[in-house]
Amino acid sequence: MATVVLQVRDLAVEFSLRGSVARAVDGVGFDVRAGEIVGMVGESGSGKSVTMLALLGLVPRPGRIVAGSVRLRDIDLGTLSLRELAQLRGRQMALIPSDAGAALNPVTRIGAQVGEGLAAHLPDLPRAERPGRILDILRRVGLPRPEHQVRRYPHELSGGMQQRVAVAMGVQLGPDLLIADEPTTALDVTIQAQILRLLLDVREQSGTGILFVTHDMTTVAEICDRVLVMYAGQIVESGPVVEVCTAPAHPYTRALLDAIPPLGGDPPEQLTTIPGAPPDPRAWPAGCRFAERCWLRERLGNPEKCTSLAPDLADLESERRSRCHFTEAVVR
Amino acid sequence: MLRYALGRILLAVPLLFGLSVLSFVYVRLIPGDPVTAMLGVNSNPTVVAQLREQFGLDRPLLGQYGDWLAGVMRGDFGVSFRSQLPISTIIVDRIPATLQLAGAGLVVSLLIAIPAGVAAGMRPGSRLDSLITSATLFGLAVPAFFLGTLLMLFFSLKLNLVPSQGYVPFADDPAQSLRLTVLPALTLGLAISPYLARLTRSAVLETAQEPFVPFARAKGLAPRKISIGYVLRNALPSLVAALGLTVASLMAGSIVVEALFNWPGTGRLVTGAVTERDYAMVEALLLIYGGLFIAVNLACEIAQSLLDPRVRLT
Known part of the structure; x- marks a missing residue:
């Protein structure tokens, strides 16, 4: 089995605002292995973005990591100074932003911008060698006519090209871990497919572990090996992607999958949605956090256990885990 | 363009x-x-x-x-009622003194306002931010003539560090000219810097919210590089525009400061001409100040577009 590049244990992130404390991430733990693509799905506010930022050590104030550990290879990120952490970012773990158009510095030419990473992390690299490295990496991510593009500004590039540049910046120093934050949401479908293809190539070529954060179950099914389903700050289900998608073990995952509109055939009268809204992170409910919106609970006649006892993330067969008192009833 | x-x-x-x-x-x-x-x-x-x-x-x-x-x-502003001299000659005579004061005042205010505004805007809500914000509020409330009097009392009458009044052309005696510039320039600079600091703070604050700032952090760039190359650099176009507007305060401030420090610039002409109802002189000065304001803002607008590659003026 491939080496573990990222190990997250019991991670908790809190935001305290005017006396009330919101625990946006609550006891999240998972691994990413070399050459593996792990999907992290969940709706807005499920804690997936905060988890991602916590890995990078970039939780915005007033948020802070209150518990847990993050290990990258054999380095415990919690023990690093801010400076050491910054040196790790962009080199051993890199981020691919969701909207490259907004994430690139609008006033800096593409070439100079790609070069910033080299300058920051490889100070010994002779200046004269930078342009060659920049062109190399841009060529590798399939940017057409890179020698022409390096002279242009971000806004002069198409969305797909901007995203390729962002990927180039992420992979140029051969990181162990690549965190892709919804890298395809701002793109149209054909470009989406190209970028996904590119990520698969990156994994293939350099054995990078990729954490793929998204709210889109279909993309997860397309490229991920394993998937983590997040809800209300916790992982509610995890496992190999094919099994989770074909036989979900948690009612929330099931509901997410049901919400994907079917391809082909007549469009449905009404799109399937999950009724209700996620609970308030300032006051998580006592029992299962999904109980309020759970179709299974309703079907089982509202067992008292669901609202009184918080379920554990229990091990099922073959690397699968689910946080539900009635997992068997979901699988059937 | x-x-x-x-x-x-x-x-x-x-x-x-x-x-x-x-x-x-x-x-x-x-x-x-x-x-x-x-x-x-x-x-x-x-x-x-x-x-x-x-x-x-x-x-x-x-x-x-x-x-x-x-x-x-025709470039003829007429004759001063008071002195019976051509107004253009009088004004041209006074321009070097005013430029010296305004330039020095602008430098002082930029040196104070830009670092303060950036420091406050980069960490909104921090203790440093509240300190700077309340200091600017205080600064806005203190009139230039009062501030100037205090500075004069302290630095020149009490500590005897610099002369309090007067002007010597730079060409005649550079050292004395600079010594004489210190207090008026400090007064003028302090008077406009709160305004400029607030504009800087809000421009920086707005830019710091842009997604490219956290992305720059995620790339592992040094904080210094991010504040300068990303935040300040992207806030620069709006700062330049703000600077154009600040020129109005600079002009107004220099009129008061010149009167206070007995500085023989065009600002003194304004106060003198208004008291003496020297119509032609007031008209000429209003026109020149206004024209200058329009020109500076035009220049700032063009500079702003040159600083932002996304703006292509046609």
């Missing part, structure tokens, strides 16, 4: 025309005229009438305006 600049310059023409009408009418709205200012209220009516005729003040307003405007077009 050139076409844009040309268009804007053409657009400034009606603006300047409006300004000329306003400055002409405005001075005449001040009670009293040059003659009463010269002779006092209880003077001989015949003498008054004679002088009024001599200055052309008895003629219809429209005619006076026409003559004046025709002169201005």
Whole structure:
């Protein structure tokens, strides 16, 4: 089995605002292995973005990591100074932003911008060698006519090209871990497919572990090996992607999958949605956090256990885990 | 780009025309005229009438305006009622002193306002931010003449570090000229820096919210590089625009500061000309100040577009 590049244990992130404390991430733990693509799905506010930022050590104030550990290879990120952490970012773990158009510095030419990473992390690299490295990496991510593009500004590039540049910046120093934050949401479908293809190539070529954060179950099914389903700050289900998608073990995952509109055939009268809204992170409910919106609970006649006892993330067969008192009833 | 600049310059023409009408009418709205200012209220009516005729003040307003405007077009602002010297000569004489003060004041204010604004805007809500924000609020509330008097009392009368009053042309005695510039420049700079610091803070604050800032952090760039290359660099276009507007405070501030420090610049001319109802002089100064303000803002607008590659002016 491939080496573990990222190990997250019991991670908790809190935001305290005017006396009330919101625990946006609550006891999240998972691994990413070399050459593996792990999907992290969940709706807005499920804690997936905060988890991602916590890995990078970039939780915005007033948020802070209150518990847990993050290990990258054999380095415990919690023990690093801010400076050491910054040196790790962009080199051993890199981020691919969701909207490259907004994430690139609008006033800096593409070439100079790609070069910033080299300058920051490889100070010994002779200046004269930078342009060659920049062109190399841009060529590798399939940017057409890179020698022409390096002279242009971000806004002069198409969305797909901007995203390729962002990927180039992420992979140029051969990181162990690549965190892709919804890298395809701002793109149209054909470009989406190209970028996904590119990520698969990156994994293939350099054995990078990729954490793929998204709210889109279909993309997860397309490229991920394993998937983590997040809800209300916790992982509610995890496992190999094919099994989770074909036989979900948690009612929330099931509901997410049901919400994907079917391809082909007549469009449905009404799109399937999950009724209700996620609970308030300032006051998580006592029992299962999904109980309020759970179709299974309703079907089982509202067992008292669901609202009184918080379920554990229990091990099922073959690397699968689910946080539900009635997992068997979901699988059937 | 050139076409844009040309268009804007053409657009400034009606603006300047409006300004000329306003400055002409405005001075005449001040009670009293040059003659009463010269002779006092209880003077001989015949003498008054004679002088009024001599200055052309008895003629219809429209005619006076026409003559004046025709002169201005030729670069002739007329003759000062007071000194009987050509106004353009008087003003040109005063310009070096004013430029020296305004330039030094601007440098002082930029040195204070930009670092303060960036520090506050980068960490909104922090203790440093509240300190800077309340300091600027305090600064806005303190009038320049009061601040100048305090500085004068402390640095020159008490500590005897720098002279308190006067002006020596830089060419005559550079060292003494600079020593004399310290207090007025400090006063002027401190007077406008709160305004500029607030504009900087909000520009920086806005830019720091942009997604490219966290992405720069995720790339592992040094904090210094991020504040300068990303935040400040992207806030720069709006800062330049803000700077253009600050020029108005700089002008207004220099009038007060010049009076306070006995600084023989154009600001002194303004106060003197208004008290003496030296119509032609006030008109000329209003027109020049206004024209300068328009020109500076035009320049800032063009600079702003040059600083942002996304803006292509046509």
